[in-house]
Amino acid sequence: MNEELLGKYKLVVGMEVHVQPKTETKMFCGCDANIWGAEPNTHTCPTCLGLPGALPVPNLDGVKKAQLLGLALNCTLNNDSRFDRKHYFYPDLPKGYQISQYKQPLCENGSLSLESGNTADIERVHLEEDVAKSFHEGGKTLVDFNKSGLPLIEVVTRPCFRSIEDAVDYCKKLQVICRYLGISEADMEKGQMRLEANISLRTGEMEEKDELSPYKVEVKNINSFKYMEKAVRAEIVRQREILEKGEMPKQENRGYDEFKNITVAQRDKEEASDYRYFPEPDIPPMVFDEKYFNELRAVEGSLPQSLRDVMEKKGVAKEQSRILVEVMGAAVVEKFHKLIEGGLDAVKAATVLINRKDLFELNVEEILNKIKGEGEKVSDTGEIRKVVENVMEKNQAAVTDFKNGKESALQFLLGNVMREMKGKADASVAIETIKELLKK
Ligand SMILES: [Zn+2]
Structure with a gap:
C-alpha cells in the first residue's frame, strides 16, 4: 500500500458491485434481456415500463445465478427470501420504486480469500432490477427503457479492505467467479459489471481500536479496474487534504472523472430510511429447501x-x-x-x-x-561438466573403484548425474564427460 499517499492516515474501503446475470429474459417480465446494440425502447412491455397495474413475475434463472454467486462467496443461502420496494424518484424510474431486496436477501455473510492472504468480508448478495437510462440532448432528456428491468445481482462487502490492491483483487476475483460459473460475462465495457467504492480515511489509533470514520464517500459507476485504482487514489488525496485542515469530509456520492483524474460531487448519500423500503406486495415470499441448495452446490468444483x-x-x-x-x-x-x-x-x-x-x-x-x-535434453557440455565434477567429488569411492577396473562405477556416476539434472542431461555427453574426467 502506498504510505506516501496516505501520510498518517489509514484507508478503509467497502465495495458494492453490481453484476448483470446472463438470463434470456428480464427480471420481472418476458422481454428479451439481450439488449446490446438494440434500438432504444424496443425491449419493453407494461411491466418494465412501470405502467400501473402491470404485475412482476420473478425470473428464476436470475434468482439461481444470484444464489450461485452467493455460494461461490461462501455465503449462507437463506431458505426464506423476499423482494422489497425501494422508493426514490428519478426520471429513469417512472414507477417511483425499484424492486430490490432489503431485510431478507438471497445470501448473507460470506467471505473470499485474497491473494495478499487477507479476506474480503461479504455482507450480502441480493437481486434487484436495473433502471432505465436517460440521455440529455439539446436541452431535452430522453429515456431508453431497454435496460429497465434487467436483472442485477448486488454484492456488498463490509468496510473490510485496507489497501487499494486488496479491493481491486477482490473485484477481479469476483469477475473471474462470474465467468467460471456462467453467471455473467461481467464485461465492464457493456455495463455487465459496475463498481462502487465506499472510501474513508482514519487514524492509526482508530484502526487499532477498530473504529470507523463518521463519514464515507461513495464513488459510483466505476467501469474498469484501472479507473477504480485511480478513483480511490484521487479520493485519498482529496480526503487527506480536508482532514489535514482539521475538517471532516462530507458524506456524499461522487463520480470519477477519468479525464481530470478527480472525483466530483453528485448528490448527498441517502440513509436507508430515506428509501422507505417495504415488502413487494405483488411477489410472494420465496422459500428454498436444502435439496435445491445441494443441487446448486454441484458447481463448487468449477x-x-x-x-x-x-x-x-x-x-x-x-x-x-x-x-x-x-x-x-x-x-x-x-x-x-x-x-x-x-x-x-x-x-x-x-x-x-x-x-x-x-x-x-x-x-x-x-x-x-x-x-x-x-526432448527436453540439456546438452550444454559446460553445464553437464559442472554437475559431473560435483558428483565425482561427492563419490570419491566410485571414482577409485573405476580406476581399479570396476566398470559398473561409471553407470553409478552417470545415474547420479542424471538424478542431479532431473533426467534432462544428454546421456552421451554425460558419459563422455565422465570418462574424460576419470582419465585425469
Ligand atoms: Zn418488459
Whole structure:
C-alpha cells in the first residue's frame, strides 16, 4: 500500500458491485434481456415500463445465478427470501420504486480469500432490477427503457479492505467467479459489471481500536479496474487534504472523472430510511429447501479456487495457478489438464502455457509433439561438466573403484548425474564427460 499517499492516515474501503446475470429474459417480465446494440425502447412491455397495474413475475434463472454467486462467496443461502420496494424518484424510474431486496436477501455473510492472504468480508448478495437510462440532448432528456428491468445481482462487502490492491483483487476475483460459473460475462465495457467504492480515511489509533470514520464517500459507476485504482487514489488525496485542515469530509456520492483524474460531487448519500423500503406486495415470499441448495452446490468444483487447489496439489506454484486460472481463463485451464493427460508433468505444463509464447497458439497435440521433439535434453557440455565434477567429488569411492577396473562405477556416476539434472542431461555427453574426467 502506498504510505506516501496516505501520510498518517489509514484507508478503509467497502465495495458494492453490481453484476448483470446472463438470463434470456428480464427480471420481472418476458422481454428479451439481450439488449446490446438494440434500438432504444424496443425491449419493453407494461411491466418494465412501470405502467400501473402491470404485475412482476420473478425470473428464476436470475434468482439461481444470484444464489450461485452467493455460494461461490461462501455465503449462507437463506431458505426464506423476499423482494422489497425501494422508493426514490428519478426520471429513469417512472414507477417511483425499484424492486430490490432489503431485510431478507438471497445470501448473507460470506467471505473470499485474497491473494495478499487477507479476506474480503461479504455482507450480502441480493437481486434487484436495473433502471432505465436517460440521455440529455439539446436541452431535452430522453429515456431508453431497454435496460429497465434487467436483472442485477448486488454484492456488498463490509468496510473490510485496507489497501487499494486488496479491493481491486477482490473485484477481479469476483469477475473471474462470474465467468467460471456462467453467471455473467461481467464485461465492464457493456455495463455487465459496475463498481462502487465506499472510501474513508482514519487514524492509526482508530484502526487499532477498530473504529470507523463518521463519514464515507461513495464513488459510483466505476467501469474498469484501472479507473477504480485511480478513483480511490484521487479520493485519498482529496480526503487527506480536508482532514489535514482539521475538517471532516462530507458524506456524499461522487463520480470519477477519468479525464481530470478527480472525483466530483453528485448528490448527498441517502440513509436507508430515506428509501422507505417495504415488502413487494405483488411477489410472494420465496422459500428454498436444502435439496435445491445441494443441487446448486454441484458447481463448487468449477470454482476458480477449487481449480487452483487441484493445480497446486500437483506442484504448480501459487502465482502460476493464479495466472492460469484467474488471468488466462477456462480454455487455458482445460489445455493444462489435456497436456497432463498427454504425459506432461504439471509444473512443466504450467510453465509451457505461461512462459512459452511460441507454443501458445498451438493445439494440445502440437504442443506435446513440440516438447517431445525438443526432448527436453540439456546438452550444454559446460553445464553437464559442472554437475559431473560435483558428483565425482561427492563419490570419491566410485571414482577409485573405476580406476581399479570396476566398470559398473561409471553407470553409478552417470545415474547420479542424471538424478542431479532431473533426467534432462544428454546421456552421451554425460558419459563422455565422465570418462574424460576419470582419465585425469
Ligand atoms: Zn418488459
